[in-house]
Amino acid sequence: MFPFGRHEIATREMATRWAGDEVVYDVVERLRDTMERWREEDELRGGGEDDANAEEEEEDGDDEDDAAEEEEETGDVWDADALEAELAALALERASNDRDHRGRRRGAGDDGDGDGDAALMGWTEDDVEARIVHGTPFTEKKSTFQAHLVTGVTDPNLVDVVMSALRRDGKVARATHNIMAYRIKLPNGTHAADHDEDGESAAGGRLLRLLHVTDATDVCVVVTRWYGGIHLGPDRFKHINNAARDLLVACGVVKG
Structure with a gap:
């Protein structure tokens, strides 16, 4: 070569x-x-x-x-306008539920500083679901994209729990693709990292590449795509990574 x-x-x-x-x-x-x-x-x-x-x-x-x-999906086609409006409404509902969940945890004796929650090992799907941060959905040529992020992931075994918790949302579970990547720093100083393209060929590797380039650590990021009937070609990779990067920046994981 x-x-x-x-x-x-x-x-x-x-x-x-x-x-x-x-x-x-x-x-x-x-x-x-x-x-x-x-x-x-x-x-x-x-x-x-x-x-x-x-x-x-x-x-x-x-x-x-x-x-x-x-290889772009040509099966189920989603109504982009209706979907984006419904996702926005769901975001408000999730924010309210998250506040209620945190209130119940404090009432049960949690000191509220969040440090005790950093170690996710042993968490249930309920715990992980409350910790998922959902990005703002956006639509390009009738395909809608939305990123989801969980920070403080310290064990690769928790990635399956994250995906199960995320798929509790029927819209996410039925989406055309849920592209996932994670990167976790291990006690010996090396990193455990992997991805799942969920049928969106080459997208998972590019998403993992983003985590490497930004040095994002102890995170699991998922980008959901609802296909709207129009092929985007290579531009879809840009939209997937932009959705993830914007959420990583918004959550303070990486600098803008």
């Missing part, structure tokens, strides 16, 4: 930077970024054969985008 000794340069740099860590995902993404950067440099220099290879890679990339486009 790397002519002119570039392979040694790339691997030596990565080995120095991430020595001792399990970072398969980071290494693959770094290789991808490095290859794209060098390809652009070769094109600017008029790299002859490299230019031809670059053109082939670009064509392959276009084919991948076309394939991803074809």
